[in-house]
Amino acid sequence: MAGSLSITSATVDSALLDLPWDLPLDLWPDDVIAALPKGISRHLVRFAHLSGYVIAIKETSEEFAKGEYDMLRTLQRLDIPCVEPVAVITNRTDAEGEPLDAALVTRHLKFSLPYRALYSQTLRPETATRLVDALAVLLVRLHIIGFFWGDVSLSNTLFRRDAGSFAAYLVDAETGKLYGSLSNGQREHDLEIARVNIAGELLDLAAGNRLDENLDPVEVSNGIVAAYRSLWTELTGAESFEASERWRITERVDRLNELGFDIEELAIKTDESGTKVRIQPKVVDAGHHQRRLLRLTGLDAGENQARRLLNDLDSYTATYNKQDLDEEMVAHEWLAQVFEPIVRAIPRDLKGKLEPAEVFHQLLDHRWFMSQQEARDVPLAEAVTSYVDTILRHRRDEATVIDPVTGTITVPIAVIRDDDDEVDWRTLV
Template sequence: MAAPELRLRAPAPGLLSLPWERPLAEWVVPEVPLRDMAVGPSRHLVKFVECDGALWALKELPPRIAVREYDVLSRLEEMRLDAVRPAGLVRQPAFDTAILLTRYLVGSWQYRRLFLRLPPDAPKQRARLLDGMASLLVELHRRGVFWGDCSLANTLFTRDGQVLQASLVDAETSEVHARLSDGQRQLDVDVTVENVAAGLMDIAARIDGATALRDQLIGEALSLRTRYEGLWELLHAEPIFGYADRYRVEGRIRKLNELGFAVDEVSLQPTSAGTDQLRLHVAVGDRRFHATRLREIAGLDVGEGQATHLLGDLQAYQARLCTEAGHDVDERTAAQLWVMELVRPTMHRAHAAVGHTGTAIQAYCDLLEVRWLLSERAGRDVGTERALMALARRVVPTDSAAQLMVVETPDVEP
């Protein structure tokens, strides 16, 4: 029997000792440390192995498809796009198969699991996920990636502050190009809308009362195109205005920054000789504007959505320091004190309050949001202790993104 060919990016003892010489279907517990995980519909056999202090997803594929997906995922990792990270590829010539090994996305969950826990009429929560999917598709297309099979089943979600970050899971049909044509982008969007609509209908059919929302769910699926096109237009439009109106450039940059995009370069070019009409072109970088800023001044490496929330907390803390000190306190000094005296101790308390679900920094972001909403309703600052109690009891405002935490049970606790 031909020996398997191993290509592991994490050559840990536990992974090396797995029975790679046998088909994945024959792997059983207790011989193999398999973890029972909920997965969506898949064309191929998928199993999860817990070893070397981590969780790994293993998918059995025809060799050609496995090599292609491994290469695409490696390219996505190089481009720092949101997708599962490839960890290895094992060819099994004896069975004419291959096993693709990826790192499990810690703290993530599938739309299917969340939808089945939410009340059928929860459009705000579904909108957050659709925004995440549209944003992911835009980012992939900006970097020349054609997904080919974007669907609810092929997307994982993680919480990032008060937004949801979508990540690509299945890259079997994906392609990486120098640039995508408008036709390729539209085809990808068409496939996404169709798949999401079908996925929503399939899930709704399993929930009592959800079938009455059929038309609404279809409308939500169709809104993906509008969400995608709106963001794409903002990033790629080249407006024309008069030389005297060039102040509008600042407004454009501010809007992009608010959405988390860093601006690499601004170009103003006359539309034709002898006129004062200028065409604006903005070169947009990665969507980590606030995260980069927070890392520079506070040394915290967090998601873009979390950074947006945390910077607001830092500004409030700095203002309080200035009032107490009776003089200005510079931002870096305030940031160091903020991390040491407030963020680190409080985020661990918040994490414990939610049963160590998700990450500690996300729990702190949830605490900030719940405290603000409770204070708004009470007409005064309710304080940290009351907000911690609300988190611990899962009694949080229904219009809060933290409400997702109430129904969320990630497959893996970090």
């Protein structure tokens, strides 16, 4: 390796030295590269194998690489969903001593996909809406901590399945800046960037015949504005009511918890007459159900997945009349007798298909579907066998997805139901 290579990393991995940093990224050999789907980027991005996991490498300027590395580390400390920064590589030179661009190295987020790879043929309206809703939640979380993104888009986001919905993770923080707080103008500017970028990305899919004909790109992109404003108002808006309606304080907290947010501080004020009360959340933090599940079971899941697992835990508690027992003891019992046996029942060659929590969520819905169809309470073991054979085997791996497949298979699943609890038939790819 020519030159005096410089590696800045919070955690030392000597295997970084074995990668061909003296070659431009587009010339790296195939035995190093991991063939994963990636989104659109203004810089060259490629995936590579490193010490048993996969990393993403982006060639950029030294200034941008160091700035984005520091920003991603800061966002991680603030518990924002984003990719994990691994290292910054500078002072790269080729065999002739000519300088090469610096590189930012991040860890590939397992079970995540760029929006273009979620479906290999067409992006359906309901899927596009869920992606936009997930991005709206991420944008709200970023704005709450004072982060101005500056380049909000589906392309700069990774998505993981989260109990029938999606969770969004920030990928590209190159244009981001962190302030003490954001003005309304800054928030609206980010929101307008998101609206325009999303419309352009969906129109691009439409041009390639990868968008459902019933989907209106402009309407979907406008959806992020509505979703964002609704959530922002719920999380930060003040509320006034009569002093006799103090129950509305608990109602507000419960509503925020249901959305997946915790309140660290709640400002409560009364007027001079004492007849009216005004409340406003001061500090709002996401992950209410995640933290409860982690505390009770040690399982680290997405917010919607955690809510679903906790619902099953509550159902287990009620079914076996364990309401009077210690909550943590019952949770340990549920983990050992319900969750872990299901995870162990998944064949080894299928474990890369989905995260265990997502498998559990889909299995519960599949069991419900079977019970409805057969008008009987289907045993869990029978449901597991059916789910593995009819659904899970036909999914592509999402732990490390190689080139998107082109074939489709239509199978009945119960991961999505309408308001009347009617099963929707979907095409899995």
